[in-house]
Amino acid sequence: MHSLKIRKVILFIFLITVLFNNIKSQNLENGDFHFKILAFYNAKNDMAHISYVKEANNYFDSISKVKGFGYQSTNDWSKMTFNELSKYDIVxxxxTRPEDANQRYSFQQYMEKGGSWIGFHFAAFALEKSAYENNWKWYHNTFLGSGEYKSNTWRPTSAILKRIIKNKFSSEKFVQTEPNEWYAWKNDLRKNKDIEILYAIDERSFPLGTGPKKHEIWTEGFYPVIWKNKNYNMIYSNIGHNDMDYEHLYEKDSVRTLSLTFKSKEYSDFIINALYLLAKEKRKRFDAH
Structure with a gap:
C-alpha cells in the first residue's frame, strides 16, 4: 500500500511537470518571452570574427530556448530604426557597428531613452585611415569611452580576468577565458568618471600573446576587458575572437576553428546573467519615458 502511494505521488509530479512544460512551450511559441534580443552582425571581416558570429548566433539561439527569451539576429542594418529597436529589450x-548616419542616430536615440545594449570585441573597433574610421565620436568617446583602437595581442591566447569592482552581473572574482585577441585603447578608462570597469586582465596572464612581434606580447600594464557606462544601460566585452588554424590558411578551402568563446562556463554565466539584468533595467527605464 505504501509503495502504491509513492508511485501515485511520482506519477502526479510527472504529469504536473509535463503540463507545465507544455504550457511553457506554447507560451514561447506564441512569443511570450521573458525578454527579446535583436543582434546585428556583418560576419565579413576576419575569419575569427566570422567564426565567433556563427558561434554566438548558435549559442544564443540555443540558450534562448532553455532560458525562455527571444533571440533574433540579422545582417540587415536597415532594421536599425528607433521604432524597430524599441520592440526589443536588448540590442x-x-x-561591428552601423555606418549609416540615420542608423547611428536611431541607435543613440534608443540608448538615450533607456534601451539596453551589449557589444562584443570588434564592435568597439575604430581606427583612422581604416575601413572602420574613427568617425562616430558619441559612440566611441562618450558611450564606450575607449576612443580609438590602439594595439592588440597576437596570437589569440586565453587569459584570467580579475574583477575590478563588485557588480551585480557576477560574483566571480576571477574569470578564465578561452583564447581571444585582446585590444588596448587610446583612452584610459580609469580616468573616465562615467565608466565602471568590471573586469580587466589579471597579472597572472602575462605574458599575454605569443608574437612573433614583440609589441603584440603584453608583459605588464592595465587592460580593461569588460565595462559599463553609468549613464547608459550597456555592457561592452572585448571578448569575441576565436582562435583559428591560421597556419593552414592556404592549404584548404576553409580554416578550422580551434577555440570556442562560450566554452568558458564562467564567462557564459556572466553574459547570461547580464542579459537578464540589462533587459530588466531597459523595461524600467524605457517605460519611464
Missing amino acids: MFLD
Whole structure:
C-alpha cells in the first residue's frame, strides 16, 4: 500500500511537470518571452570574427530556448530604426557597428531613452585611415569611452580576468577565458568618471600573446576587458575572437576553428546573467519615458 502511494505521488509530479512544460512551450511559441534580443552582425571581416558570429548566433539561439527569451539576429542594418529597436529589450552588436548616419542616430536615440545594449570585441573597433574610421565620436568617446583602437595581442591566447569592482552581473572574482585577441585603447578608462570597469586582465596572464612581434606580447600594464557606462544601460566585452588554424590558411578551402568563446562556463554565466539584468533595467527605464 505504501509503495502504491509513492508511485501515485511520482506519477502526479510527472504529469504536473509535463503540463507545465507544455504550457511553457506554447507560451514561447506564441512569443511570450521573458525578454527579446535583436543582434546585428556583418560576419565579413576576419575569419575569427566570422567564426565567433556563427558561434554566438548558435549559442544564443540555443540558450534562448532553455532560458525562455527571444533571440533574433540579422545582417540587415536597415532594421536599425528607433521604432524597430524599441520592440526589443536588448540590442546586440556581435562584430561591428552601423555606418549609416540615420542608423547611428536611431541607435543613440534608443540608448538615450533607456534601451539596453551589449557589444562584443570588434564592435568597439575604430581606427583612422581604416575601413572602420574613427568617425562616430558619441559612440566611441562618450558611450564606450575607449576612443580609438590602439594595439592588440597576437596570437589569440586565453587569459584570467580579475574583477575590478563588485557588480551585480557576477560574483566571480576571477574569470578564465578561452583564447581571444585582446585590444588596448587610446583612452584610459580609469580616468573616465562615467565608466565602471568590471573586469580587466589579471597579472597572472602575462605574458599575454605569443608574437612573433614583440609589441603584440603584453608583459605588464592595465587592460580593461569588460565595462559599463553609468549613464547608459550597456555592457561592452572585448571578448569575441576565436582562435583559428591560421597556419593552414592556404592549404584548404576553409580554416578550422580551434577555440570556442562560450566554452568558458564562467564567462557564459556572466553574459547570461547580464542579459537578464540589462533587459530588466531597459523595461524600467524605457517605460519611464
